[in-house]
Amino acid sequence: MEEDIRIYVEEAPGQRREIIAPTDMGLSLMEVLKASGYDIMATCGGMALCATCHVEVLAGPALFEPNDDELDMLETLPVIHPGSRLSCQIRLTPQTDGLVVRLAPTGA
Numbered sequence: 566m567e568e569d570i571r572i573y574v575e576e577a578p579g580q581r582r583e584i585i586a587p588t589d590m591g592l593s594l595m596e597v598l599k600a601s602g603y604d605i606m607a608t609c610g611g612m613a614l615c616a617t618c619h620v621e622v623l624a625g626p627a628l629f630e631p632n633d634d635e636l637d638m639l640e641t642l643p644v645i646h647p648g649s650r651l652s653c654q655i656r657l658t659p660q661t662d663g664l665v666v667r668l669a670p671t672g673a
């Protein structure tokens with residue numbers, strides 16, 4: 566469908582899985598990753614309160630800047646990367662087509 570976009574998840578170095586995701590349902594990246602079988606706890610249900618949906622954005626389109634709630638939560642993590650984001654705060658739109666992410670290890 567025209568509204569579908571492609572997201573890529575790097576599962577191992579050089580190994581990316583393509584996920585087709587709709588953009589007309591207001592889904593977050595976290596919801597799509599969970600629905601695709603990834604083990605993301607998302608304890609807070611997408612409220613930017615738990616950081617268990619931490620991902621690292623590796624490549625793709627420029628995203629909007631994280632808001633203060635997201636930044637505050639990211640700062641609680643033991644390890645963050647320049648591309649660290651909370652996947653529950655990334656809303657999938659046609660502008661996020663081609664995003665490449667890696668799931669952070671549990672607890673990181």
Ligand code: FES
Pocket residue numbers: 595606607608609610611612613614615616617618619638651652653654
């Ligand atoms: S699901 Fe809790 S911070 Fe994203």
